[in-house]
Amino acid sequence: MDCSLLRTLVRRYCAGEENWVDSRTIYVGHKEPPPGAEAYIPQRYPDNRIVSSKYTFWNFIPKNLFEQFRRIANFYFLIIFLVQLIIDTPTSPVTSGLPLFFVITVTAIKQGYEDWLRHKADNAMNQCPVHFIQHGKLVRKQSRKLRVGDIVMVKEDETFPCDLIFLSSNRADGTCHVTTASLDGESSHKTHYAVQDTKGFHTEADVDSLHATIECEQPQPDLYKFVGRINVYNDLNDPVVRPLGSENLLLRGATLKNTEKIFGVAIYTGMETKMALNYQSKSQKRSAVEKSMNTFLIVYLCILVSKALINTVLKYVWQSEPFRDEPWYNEKTESERQRNLVEYIFTDKTGTLTENNMAFKECCVEGHVYVPHAICNGQVLPDSSGIDMIDSSPGVCGREREELFFRAICLCHTVQVKDDHCGDDVDGPQKSPDAKSCVYISSSPDEVALVEGVQRLGFTYLRLKDNYMEILNRENDIERFELLEVLSFDSVRRRMSVIVKSTTGEIYLFCKGADSSIFPRVIEGKVDQVRSRVERNAVEGLRTLCVAYKRLEPEQYEDACRLLQSAKVALQDREKKLAEAYEQIEKDLVLLGATAVEDRLQEKAADTIEALQKAGIKVWVLTGDKMETASATCYACKLFRRSTQLLELTTKKLEEQSLHDVLFDLSKTVLRCSGSMTRDSFSGLSTDMHDYGLIIDGAALSLIMKPREDGSSSGNYRELFLEICRNCSAVLCCRMAPLQKAQIVKLIKFSKEHPITLAIGDGANDVSMILEAHVGIGVIGKEGRQAARNSDYAIPKFKHLKKMLLVHGHFYYIRISELVQYFFYKNVCFIFPQFLYQFFCGFSQQTLYDTAYLTLYNISFTSLPILLYSLMEQHVGIDVLKRDPTLYRDIAKNALLRWRVFIYWTFLGVFDALVFFFGAYFIFENTTVTINGQIMTTSTSMMFGNWTFGTLVFTVMVLTVTLKLALDTHYWTWINHFVIWGSLLFYIAFSLLWGGVIWPFLSYQRMYYVFISMLSSGPAWLGIILLVTVGLLPDVLKKVLCRQLWPTATERTQNIQHQDSISEFTPLASLLSWGAQGSRLLAAQCSSPSGRVVCSRWESEECPVLPLHPGLPHKARYGCCRSSLEMPT
Secondary structure: OOHHHHHHHHHHHHHOHHHHOOEEEEEHHHOOOOOOOOOOOOOOOOOOOOOOOOOOOOOHHHHHHHHHOOOHHHHHHHHHHHHHHHOOOOOOOHHHHHHHHHHHHHHHHHHHHHHHHHHHHHHHHHOOEEEEEEOOEEEEEEHHHOOOOOEEEEEOOOEOOOEEEEEEEOOOOOEEEEEEHHHHOEEEEEEEEOOOOOOOOOOHHHHHOOOEEEEEEOOOOOOOOOOEEEEEOOOOOOOEEEEEOHHHEEOOOOEEEOOOEEEEEEEEOHHHOHHHHOOOOOOOOOOHHHHHHHHHHHHHHHHHHHHHHHHHHHHHHHHHOOOOOOOOOOOOOOOOHHHHHEEEEEEOOOOOOEEEEEEEEEEEEOOEEEOOOOEEOOEEOOOOOOOEOOOOOOOHHHHHHHHHHHHHHHHOOOOEEOOOOOOOOOOOOOOOOOHHHOOEEOOOHHHHHHHHHHHHOOOEEEEEEOOEEEEEOOOOOEEEEEEEEEEOOOOOOOEEEEEEEEOOOOEEEEEEEOHHHHHHHEEEOOHHHHHHHHHHHHHOOOEEEEEEEEEEOHHHHHHHHHHHHHHHOOOOOHHHHHHHHHHHHOOOEEEEEEEEEEEEEOOOHHHHHHHHHHOOOEEEEEOOOOHHHHHHHHHHOOOOOOOOEEEEEOHHHHHHOOHHHHHHHHHHHHOOOOOOOOOOOOOOOOOOOOOEEEEEEHHHHHHHHOOOOOOOOOHHHHHHHHHHHHOOOEEEEEOOOHHHHHHHHHHHHOOOOOOEEEEEEOOHHHHHHHHHOOEEEEEOEOOEOHHHHOOOEEEOOOOHHHHHHHHHHHHHHHHHHHHHHHHHHHHHHHHHHHHHHHHHOOOOOOOOOOHHHHHHHHHHHOHHHHHHHHHHOOOOOHHHHHHOHHHHHHHHHHHHHOHHHHHHHHHHHHHHHHHHHHHHHHHOOOEEEOOOOOEEEOOOOOEEOHHHHHHHHHHHHHHHHHHHHHHHOOOOOHHHHHHHHHHHHHHHHHHHHHHHOOOOOOOOOOOOOHHHHHHOOHHHHHHHHHHHHHHHHHHHHHHHHHHHHOOOHHHHHHHHHHHHOOOOOOHHHHHOOHHHHHHHHHHHHHHOOOOEEEOOOOOOOOOOOEOOOOOOOOOOOOOOOOOOOEEEO
16 A cells, blocks of 8 residues: 555554644634735644543453453462362362452442543533534534533533633623633632734624634643634635734633623633643552562572472372382362652642632831731721831832832732622712722732732722723722733743833833842832841741833834834744743843742641651642742741752853753762762751752753754763762752653652652642642642542541551551561461471372361451451551651661561561471371371370371461561550450361361361360370460560660550550559559650550541442542540650
C-alpha cells in the first residue's frame, strides 16, 4: 500500500487532522468562508464525550485479572494452586484455590463497582442538556453531541460544556464573570471579555448571522495560556482580524456567575479540553509494605522451589538404589500501607493551608499608618474612618497624597460590583448611595479585601459603567474617572496599572505591586519609611503591596496608547512585546504608600507543618497562585522561616540567565553544605545547617521537563533540579497547572531514592496530583468534593494530617510490619519441619501433620492473635506520638521491613523449626516394638507413632509462635488476653475432641487417642516446656540486649512511659488496691512532665479521617475512633 495513503488514513481517522499541524481552523457555526477568502478544509475533531472510567464491558475481565495477578501474592498462590492441580500432592488444590478465588472475586467486584460509578458519572456529564444555536433558533441536545464550531448558549450558574471563545453576553460592556474552583482551586470571580466585534450580538438571530473563522493553537494543558485570532467577515470586504487571548477563552468546568447568559463557539471538545488534558488517569497504587512483602514472597517462592527440587531429586536417588525399601506413604490428606512511610508531602495552598478569607489589616501612607476599626482597650471604634497610629495627621501636601492613595486603591483593580443597583439613582453629587449594598467580586481575593478596607477608611468604589469608574469620597461626593487602559498583572512584572482620566481632564497612571517591583521604579516619595513598614508586615506574615502613581501629559498618553496597541495586535511574541511596552510606561513613579492584607491560615496549620518537619518529612507547596501570595503564606505557616535563604527558579530569573546557568548557580549554592539533607539531619529546627528554600514557577518547570532543543534528553536538568530540591528544607511551586502538580509528584516519586509521597488538596485541580502520589488526601472544603472522591483518605481540615500521619500512620506501620514478618515467621516454623521430615520418610511426600492441623493452623489456631495485634497494638501512647514527632523517624525508610529485619525473622523461624523437630526427635530417639506391634520409647515408655511425633511438633509450634506474639505486645487489654490465651485453649480443646471422639462422618480416624496419649506422659509435658523455652530464648535475649545497649528513640520513650504511668490492663495494676492506685497516680503526677496519666486515649475533640462513599477508591477507611480516656491526676 502507498505509504502516503496510509499516513493520510491514520491522520484522518485515528489521530485527527489537528495532530499533524501546528494550528487549527474553526468555522463558526459551520459556515464556509466567503468565496475567494480562503480554502475551505473540513477537519475532523473528537466529540464532546468525557471518559474517566478505567474498564469497558469487553476488557474488564482480562484487564482486571492481569492487574490482580501482577501482585506477587496472588501470582504465588496461583502457582501453588496449579502445582497442586497438575501433580499428585498430599494436600488438595482446594486449600489454595478456594481462598485465591474468593480474594480475586471480591476484589474484582469491588473494582468493577467503583468503575461502574465512574461510568455513571461520565454518562450523567455526557448526557446533560446543552443549548446551542441552529438556524437562528435555540436547540437543546446532549453535551456529548457537541461539535467544534457549534455556537453554545450558557446561562448563569451553569458550567461550560467545553472550551469556548466568548462571543457576547447580556452585558453591554461584553464581560462575564466565572469561577474556576474546579480547575485551579480559586473560588474568586474572574472577568472575561467578549470579542470586540461580536459583543453587540445579544439575540440568537444576531449570533447566527455571524460569519467568522477562528485560527488557534492545538490543544495544550496550560490553563493560563491561549493564542489565536478571529477573522470576522462583514459583507464581501476584507475580514476584520482580532487577536484572541486567555481573557477570551471560557474553559470547560468553569461556572458562569453574575451574568444572565453568554454565547460562545466551541473550539476544544471532549478529551481535548484543557480540563481533560489536565486529568491524570487512575492507576493502581502499590504501598511500600506491599512492595517489601512482594520481595519477601519472591524469596520464599525461590526457597519453596529449591526445597521441592531437592526433595524430588533425593526421592529419585533413593528409589534408584535397588536395596532401598519403598517409601512408606499414608493415604492422601487435605490441607494500610503507605501513609506510615511518607517522606514528601505535596500540599495545595488555597483552601488547604488557608481558609481563603482575606482581611484588610492596615495601610501606610507617607509613613502614617491607618487601621480601619481600630481597637482601643479591647473596644472596637467603628466610627473611626482612619486613625493615625504613628504621629499627627499629615499636612496639606500629605492630605493630598493620602487621598490619591485611597483613590489609587479604589481604581487600580479588576473588581466588579455584583449588585448593579449600588450607585444607581445617583442624580447629584451630594446624594449618597448605600455603599453597604455593594458586593465586590474579583479573581483576586486581595483586591476585594483592599477595596473593602478602603471603604471603611472613607472611600467607596461604586461601579464601572460605560467605561467610567465611580467612587464615593469622604464628603459623600461621587467622583468619576474614565478608564483608558488596564496594564494587567503578570507573575514576571509582579504589578498592575491602570490609566484613568478625571473629570477635570487630568490623566493618572496608578500602579500597585510587590515592593521589589515598585521601589526600583520610584523617583519620589518616603521610600525608607514605607519600606520599613513593609518589612515589618512581611515578618508578621501579612501580604503587602506598594502603591505609586504619576501624572501623564496628553502627549505621553498618546505615545503609551500607540505602544500598547501595536503590542496587542501582534500575533508573534505578543507577550514579549506587551512586557516591553509595560516596562516603558511604568517608570518614574511617585511612591504613595503600602497595604497589608492577612490571608487567614487554617487552624493549627503552622503547628502541623512544624511537627511534620520535625518528623523528618519534607513539605512542598504546589499552588496556582502568584509567587508573592504563596511566599507570604509559606512564611505564615512556618514553611519558610526568617533564617531561610530563598532561591528562585522563576521566569524572571530565566530572562536574565539561561536555564543551564541558573541551575548550576543554584547547585553550587546549596551544595556548599556537605551532602544532601537526609531525613535524620532534617528536622526543620536545625541551626547547624544552612536553611534553603526554593521557589519555582510553572514556566520554569516546563523548561526543565521538556526535551532539549538539540533533541537530547533533559534528564541532566531533572537530576540537577532534584539535587537542588534535596538540599532545600522546603520548596514552593507557584503558578502550577493541575497537570504540572502531578508532574512534580511523579518526578519525586520516581527519583533514584523512590521516596513515598503524599498529596493533599481540596479542589478538582488537585485531583491529578492526588492520584499520582502514593497516598492521596482529600480535604472536604468549600470547593466541592472532587478531591475527596478521588482520594484514598478524606479529612475535614489540614490540621488532622498531623494525627493521621504521626499517630495513625505510625501505629499502622508498626502493626502491618509485625503482621507481615510474623506471618512469614510462623509459616517458616510450620513448613520447615515438614521439609526436614522428608529426610526421614524416604521423600515420600508423607505429611508430618494431620489434615485438620494443616487446615486450621493459619485459619484458627494462630490467626486471631495477630489479627487483634494488627488492629489494636499501641507500642507508645497517642499523646506521646503527638508530643514528640521525632519518633516517626524510627519507622523511616521502611525500617521494620528491611532485609536485616526480614533475615532475622527468617532465621528465627528456621531456628525454632529446628528446635521443634529435632527436640521431639531426640525425645523419641530410642524406641522398641511391643508384642502387639506398637512402638514405645525406651527412655520414656511412651507409646507413639508418626502422628504422635507430628502432634508433639505441632503442639510446641503453636505454643511458641503464640507466646512470641505475646512477647511483642505492648498494649494489653482484656481482648488481647482473651484472644491469645483463648487461642491456646481452643487448640487444646479441639485436639481433645478431634482425637477423643469417634466421628461417624470419617471413614478412618488416624488421630484417635493420639493427643490424649501424648499428654498422659510426663516426659512429653517436660519436653513441651523445655522446647518452648529454648525456642523463645534467642528472641528474649535479643530484645533485652538491644534495649539496654542500643535503644531506639521509641524504646527510650517506652521506658520513660512505663516509669510515668501504669496501664490499667497490666497484671501489676490489678494487684494494687484502690489506695495504692491513688498514691501511685499521685506519684506519677509529680514525676510526669505533663501531669497526666496516659491510658492510650483517642482524642475525642479531633475527628481526623472521615469515611468515604462505599463505591469510591480508598486504601482504608477510618471513622472517628474513640477509646480509653486521659485521666487528669
